Amino acid sequence: MNKQTTALDQLRDQLLAEPEMILQDHDLMKALAAANERQMGANVVDLRGLAMERLEQRFGHLESTHRQVIAAAYENISGTRLVQRAVVALLEPKDFSAFLNCLGTEIAEILKVDMIRLCLETPVAGNAAQTQMIEEYGNVIGFYAPGSIAEYLTDGRNITARPVTLRQIARASSTLYGEKAPWIRSEALLKLDLGGKNLPGMLALGAEDPHLFHPNQGTDLLTFLSGVFERILRRWLEG
Numbered sequence: 001m002n003k004q005t006t007a008l009d010q011l012r013d014q015l016l017a018e019p020e021m022i023l024q025d026h027d028l029m030k031a032l033a034a035a036n037e038r039q040m041g042a043n044v045v046d047l048r049g050l051a052m053e054r055l056e057q058r059f060g061h062l063e064s065t066h067r068q069v070i071a072a073a074y075e076n077i078s079g080t081r082l083v084q085r086a087v088v089a090l091l092e093p094k095d096f097s098a099f100l101n102c103l104g105t106e107i108a109e110i111l112k113v114d115m116i117r118l119c120l121e122t123p124v125a126g127n128a129a130q131t132q133m134i135e136e137y138g139n140v141i142g143f144y145a146p147g148s149i150a151e152y153l154t155d156g157r158n159i160t161a162r163p164v165t166l167r168q169i170a171r172a173s174s175t176l177y178g179e180k181a182p183w184i185r186s187e188a189l190l191k192l193d194l195g196g197k198n199l200p201g202m203l204a205l206g207a208e209d210p211h212l213f214h215p216n217q218g219t220d221l222l223t224f225l226s227g228v229f230e231r232i233l234r235r236w237l238e239g
Contacts, residue, residue: 083221086110087228096236100133104140113188115139115180115206118233121146121199139178149202152176153189163226164219165189168210177206185210190226195234203229 015021089106093099100118108116118141122130130143152173153161165188172184184206192201203226207213 100137113205117204119202164222166213183208186213188213
């Protein structure tokens with residue numbers, strides 16, 4: 001009995017000397033608060049306890065918000081690095097053939113998409129040169145009638161097409177994605193202003209992941225990528 005009393009006295013002295021040992025232990029503080037409520041009985045309202053409970057809830061909410069902000073910041077940094085790598089890779093090719101090959105392989109891998117297709121409007125579709133390019137580069141490039149891009153971007157509605165359109169899709173266009181259409185579940189569509197007398201173009205990024213692109217995402221990085229891509233493509237068209 002004396003040994004037990006001595007041990008309790010030592011523990012009491014230690015806690016009095018270092019009260020932060022209790023304050024920093026979340027489970028112990030909750031146990032002490034619960035014991036205090038039981039001692040007061042059911043007919044006594046512990047305003048301090050209620051205040052502490054609300055503060056705890058607010059702290060939990062703040063901690064959750066903090067984690068979400070950290071995650072969003074990390075995602076933004078990661079996205080910035082991917083776009084920077086893609087821009088550097090787009091500047092490397094020395095001719096248009098190498099540019100298209102890079103687009104369908106390295107750029108698609110960097111941006112983590114399953115397919116990239118450069119869409120160009122042309123007054124006369126299906127001529128020999130276009131057919132040869134499609135046969136040579138597969139699904140990387142496609143030629144379409146004037147007005148087709150705006151119609152696809154707006155789903156045929158009478159609205160102005162946005163520079164960047166992000167959306168999830170249940171059934172992808174086979175005209176756009178070819179054999180991969182059955183697996184494409186989200187897409188990023190970058191409208192391209194090719195300048196001068198050139199008809200507009202579009203860069204389509206298709207992904208099997210339905211959550212890779214969705215309307216609630218920010219478009220700043222893809223808008224930047226689109227601007228860089230426009231300038232590079234104009235250089236090849238003018239050359």
